[in-house]
Amino acid sequence: MQEKALRAVVVGAGTMGTTLAKLMAVNGVKVTVVDTNPHVLETSRQRLATHAATTCFATDLKMTEVPDFVIESVTENVEVKQKVVAQIEASVNDATIIMTNTSGIPIDEIGSIMRVPQRFVGTHFFNPADIVPTVEVVPGSHTEVETVEKACGWLTQLGKRPAVLKTCVPGFVANRIQHAVMRECLSLLEKGVVEAEALDDIVQYSIGVRLALNGPLCQRDLNGLDTHLHIARYLYPDLDASQQPAALLEEYVAKGRLGAKVGLGFYRWSDESLARHQAHERSKLKRIIELAAQDSHGDEP
Ligand SMILES: NC(=O)c1ccc[n+]([C@@H]2O[C@H](COP(=O)([O-])OP(=O)(O)OC[C@H]3O[C@@H](n4cnc5c(N)ncnc54)[C@H](O)[C@@H]3O)[C@@H](O)[C@H]2O)c1
Known part of the structure; x- marks a missing residue:
């Protein structure tokens, strides 16, 4: 039936x-x-x-x-x-x-x-x-x-x-991680450590491409947890831990700099550049997802 x-x-x-x-x-x-x-x-x-x-x-x-x-x-x-x-x-x-x-x-x-x-x-x-x-x-x-x-x-x-999820926390899992990453990105821009284009390039073609194939915990297993711990010990005191959104973000939004939908965010967008960017995004996403699904992790924890 x-x-x-x-x-x-x-x-x-x-x-x-x-x-x-x-x-x-x-x-x-x-x-x-x-x-x-x-x-x-x-x-x-x-x-x-x-x-x-x-x-x-x-x-x-x-x-x-x-x-x-x-x-x-x-x-x-x-x-x-x-x-x-x-x-x-x-x-x-x-x-x-x-x-x-x-x-x-x-x-x-x-x-x-x-x-x-x-x-x-x-x-x-x-x-x-x-x-x-x-x-x-x-x-x-x-x-x-x-x-x-x-x-x-x-x-x-x-x-x-x-x-x-076993329990509900504000932002769930993905947005907590996404916002932790963005807090540090905005802090690096505010401190003048790196320009927007270079920051995007570093994240997309290093951490980004790897994360498409391995979750962060699997990735750390492959790198070695002892190495991660050594870095965490000296780095955490220096990471941004602000309790408020970055002043840079507040300023952009107050000025109407809302991103691609208004033509200006971190980058300048025209109707053509936005259309070009979006044109291939769906098919590229599908290809990445297909590749990621082929990937096999280690044995169950
Ligand atoms: N945009 C994203 O990337 C994204 C991703 C994941 C989850 N979300 C969540 O999805 C939800 C929607 O986000 P969005 O980006 O589609 O927002 P959106 O602003 O594009 O759409 C929201 C729609 O809700 C309609 N609406 C408001 N009050 C209504 C009512 N009383 N009855 C019927 N319709 C009503 C509005 O007219 C509007 O069209 C939000 O909770 C958002 O946090 C968004």
């Missing part, structure tokens, strides 16, 4: 919502995308191209059929997310799994207003969600084991690599 197609709703049709919808559509999930902004919905429809034909678009959460799961992917703001999660809960039944694509807001904080937080779980996808394999699966303190298992099952069905 043929299995019934999964039904999903993605709330928020921005950068992430659109690639989440694409992931669903490509894998035969019946998906509805909801966004309160009709212009964003129209852009999403265009970006989905041929997949738009099998995707439903709506500006409100009225459900004609109860979905198996709903993923909220709205603006990264706790009040907005709480409101959206409450609306989702009011429009589905108690069996529907509700997921949040927050980048790192604690799950209990978003779920604090929920009637049934047992069916609420963090599923942190990476951009573009239809290509990057890992999804951090983050249970809150009320999340049932069955919810985590169901979420992981669906993610695997969608071709993802679910990675379950």
Whole structure:
């Protein structure tokens, strides 16, 4: 007997919502995308191209059929997310799994207003969600084991690599690491140690290419933990440990220097240079992921 197609709703049709919808559509999930902004919905429809034909678009959460799961992917703001999660809960039944694509807001904080937080779980996808394999699966303190298992099952069905955290910490795993790296990068720029281009070149073609093949712990095993310890002993006192975002970052954002989307960040961007950069990014990412998946690590710890 043929299995019934999964039904999903993605709330928020921005950068992430659109690639989440694409992931669903490509894998035969019946998906509805909801966004309160009709212009964003129209852009999403265009970006989905041929997949738009099998995707439903709506500006409100009225459900004609109860979905198996709903993923909220709205603006990264706790009040907005709480409101959206409450609306989702009011429009589905108690069996529907509700997921949040927050980048790192604690799950209990978003779920604090929920009637049934047992069916609420963090599923942190990476951009573009239809290509990057890992999804951090983050249970809150009320999340049932069955919810985590169901979420992981669906993610695997969608071709993802679910990675379950044992406990929820702000920023989860990936953003804590990403921000630790960026804090040091910005500090090096502020101290005038290196120019932006040279810093990017060093990180991309040394640590970056290696990390695509080996996680940091596996990499350290290959290098030798004693060597790592010797370096850590003299280096840590000198690393940036600021408790506030870098002044350089505050200054750029205050001046409207927001990155490629406005034409200026660390680099200057034109419509052409941005289009050129993005043109090959998806296919290059797919090639790197294919290579990384061929890689074999040591025996299990
Ligand atoms: N951009 C990334 O690289 C990335 C990566 C991983 C996770 N995330 C997370 O994904 C989520 C979405 O991020 P994004 O980059 O797609 O943001 P975005 O700004 O591109 O999209 C957010 C969308 O939410 C919509 N929205 C706001 N309130 C709404 C409501 N009440 N109902 C329906 N829609 C509403 C907005 O109209 C907007 O289109 C955030 O939690 C973010 O932290 C982003």
